[in-house]
Amino acid sequence: MDRKGNYYKLREGLFSEKESSGSPAENKPLNQ
DSSP states (O other): OOHHHHHHHHHHHHHHHHHHHTOHHHHHHHHO
């Protein structure tokens, strides 16, 4: 039950995708 690990893994992937897109505003909600 590595929910945290999975969460961070998903977040990392999302951050990488958003970063390449150049949309820091869309990353803010993911940080909460």
